[in-house]
Amino acid sequence: MNIDTNGEIPIFIQIAEQLEDSIFTGVFQEEEKIPSTNEISALFNINPHTVLKGMNMLVDQGIIYKKRGLGMYVKEGAVQKIRTKRQGEFLTKYIEPLVKEANKLSISKKNLLELIERGYDNGGN
Amino acid sequence: MAGIEINGVTKSFEDIKALDNVTVTFEPEKIYGFLGRNGAGKSTLINIIANRLFADSGSIMIDGRPSAENMSIHDKIFCMSEADLYDDSMRIRDIFKWTGRFYDNFDIDKALEISKKFELDTGKRFKTLSKGYQSIFKLTVALSLNVPYLIFDEPVLGLDANHREMFYDIMLREYAQSPRTIIIATHLIEEVSGMIEDVVLIDSGKILLCEEVEKLMEKSYCVAGLASQVDDYCRGKEVIGTDALGALKQAYILGEREKIVGSESLQFSQVNLQKLFIKLTEKGGESI
Amino acid sequence: MRKLKAAIAYECLTSFKHIWIFYGITFSIVGIILIIIGISTGDSEVRGTISLEVNSMVYVGILGVLGFKEDFKMLMQNGFTRKYIFIATLSLFAFISSILSLIDTIVSRVLHEAMLYDSVFGGLYGFDQPFIMNWLILFLFYLSVCCIMYLGVLTVNRLGKRKSLVIGLGLLLILALLLPAIFRYVLDNSARDTTVELLLKSLGILPGGRVALVNPCILFIALIGVFGLASYLVIRRTELKI
Structure with a gap:
């Protein structure tokens, strides 16, 4: 900590x-x-x-x-609870800023989805 | 009422006004940061609370009773001060012994234990200790004394990083074990900002604010952006300070954070206690 | 009450060690002087006029001054009020004065018997006075010196060095010049005689070689009362200089 x-x-x-x-x-x-x-x-x-x-x-x-x-x-059951909570927050906490930044950089939706695919290919972590 | 109530205290030295109509209350069982720049009046107020100086006017009540020259009050309060008031030819362990006779709630075993932790040689005479160890000795006395009101005036002066850490550690443990009012007067804000629950800010002998740290943090913020936009945003708000860098400007504001039309491109952020302190005392004098 | 006892104990016990140092020095000086005189004159029957009382007076005087400086700070740090500090300090004065006067009385009597030394007390009131009166008068005398010095140092502390220097010089001037001048030029013969007589009377020396030991007792008690009370009034408003 x-x-x-x-x-x-x-x-x-x-x-x-x-x-x-x-x-x-x-x-x-x-x-x-x-x-x-x-x-x-x-x-x-x-x-x-x-x-x-x-x-x-x-x-x-x-x-x-x-x-x-x-x-x-x-x-x-705390771990499961945290996981559920974090999954719920995933959209607002990670995806929305990602989309916002992508828009700023004129990265199209298609491009972004491609990039996410590549992210998975590169090891996923 | 329990606590230390300071009511309209004024104090002058020759023609310098050290305290100007100071009114503030220190509540029981809270840790206070008593902050102010050097010469702001911290020590003067502490010395009046501790009965070492007299106020020119105003009163100090401790647990509902006037504190000046009141023996039953001063059993409840201990003030570790920057000034050395101990008989400096006396051995440390003898001072411990005497402190034990003077105060009902002095735990000499604890004092010896803390001395050991700090590697303070209790066989030495006070005057042969280094400045840092003189401070450590005084802190040890304060930490071993279970009184409802504990005041530290610049406690970590001359202590190295390890010793500071140890002091804060022991102090918080003692506090957790038996909660009491602890007032830490300091200008080293970063070190204490996590420990203090309330902050009392003094500048040029006047109390600028007295507030819970968290609430203060909530209602203060920083807005940054193009100077013209920042200026527009700040209109009608309580701006306590600004920084400018070319066309960019940062303003520090007290009040509810609100997004208004035209402020989309502005950046909002938190202000930490240190920054707030600097901005408030830079301006100086004006009460909020 | 417990705290007051602790404060008195602190004052007395921490000053106690100095007494032995003081007597160590005093007696070794006295001894050396006696030996030197003895050797140089070859006379074993020397009558010294080294006054123990004067030495002790200087000692209690210094103690009065130190008693304020160090202990006031220390007791303030430990949460004592000025009233308690005053009581503790006066207890210290009484304690030290009683011990010094006791030792001085015993020693001077022994030395007188040994034909080596005449005390100031004996010189004033005769050598056949009861032991207890010798001790009591010395005790009251030392205690009044303490109180006078205590008021002095409190006043100096209160007024600051410069102001006190001016006032001190003023007082000295009055004592050294004005009083003798008045004595010599203002008062006529009979008034002069009455004044001297009054002074001697207050010290217990009556005309015709008679002695009234009650008088100095009253005089010293009055001095202790006046200077003690004045000290108390000053210390109640004294701030700690940091």
Whole structure:
């Protein structure tokens, strides 16, 4: 994880995004404990309230949950949930800016589709 | 009411007005960034809170009681200051011992443990320590003391990057363990911007703003583009500063971000605390 | 109450170590002088006039000054109010004065018996005064010196160096020139005699070689009261110079 405390994105959103990413990539497995608010707070020099706010975003989305007295745990099915969410965001987050940029550069729809095909051919990652 | 309430405090030295009708409240269990340029009045206000100086007028109430010369109040508050007020011929561990006798909530074991982490030699006398280690010693005392109000005046002066990191780490752990009001007066904003919940900004002895950092971030933004378009956009808005580069212009604005007709080609972005601070204090003096 | 006790303990214990240094120096100087005189005159029966009391007075005076500078800062840092600091400082003065006066009384009496030394106290009031009165008067005297010095240093701190220098010189001028001048030219013979008599009386030296030890007690207590109160009033408004 890497938090930019002087960046453009609010810190609590960065916390939520990065925890989510760690869960999605398997750093934290389902039904496993994630680091506590205080640990994250001390490690990245971030106010514990801010960290908690970020975590609560994930709680609201049903990605993590609180075990009383034990800490925050990754919910079963969290990875699938994140995947569904990200698939839902894919259009607005990636495709729309792509099309916008393509239009700026006068790349036609046909050309763009071709380029996407080539992207797949080049390894797909 | 709990907290530190500062009401209309004015303070002059000779003919210089160091504080001009300062009114601000520090609420319980929050970490504050008390920001201002050198000579803005940070230390003066802190010294009045800590009963070291007297206000010319106005009052300071701590937990609802007047703070000046009030022994029961000053049990609750500790102020780590830039100035060295300790008996400098005394050994560090002896100062720890005395601090333990002076304050009910001083944890000497914790102090020794923190000293070890920083590799502070407690057998040394205060005056034989380097400037950096004198600061470390003072921070150690503050971090080992569980009082509801903890004030740091330029805490990391003379500390190297590792020691700063350690200080912030320990401070946040202590805070998480037993929440209290922590006021960090500093002009090094980048380092503390993630830690502070609220920011109090002082300039030329006046409070410019007192606001939750997140809210402040939400309501401030930067707009960039062709100078003429930026100027059009800024009309009627609260512009706190601008940067110009040829025909390009950047304006820093406080208020709701709104897209208006003709602003499609303008670029909008966040402003970070550091930039905001610089822009606000550049202008100086004017309250918002 | 706990905090006040801690402050008093701090003041007393941290100043205590200096006493032994002070006596170490004083007695070694006295010893060396006695030996030198002894060798050079070949006379074993020397009557020194090295006044312990004067040395101690200088010491408590310095202590009064230092007592302010260092401890005020330290106690302020530790959340003490000026009222507490004042009480702690006065306790320190009382503590040191009582110890110094006790030692000085014992030593001067022993040395007097050994025919080596005459104390200032003995010279003024005679050598057959009760031990307790000797100690009490020295104690009150040292304590009043402390209070006078304390007010002095507080005033200097308050006014700044330049102003205090002017005022100090002014006071000195009055003491050194004006008072003698008044004494000599303004007062007539009988008034002069009454003044001198009054001064001596307040010190407990009555006409006809009689001695009233109650008088100096009252005088010193009055001095302690006046200068102590004045110090308190000044310190209550004293700011920490940083």
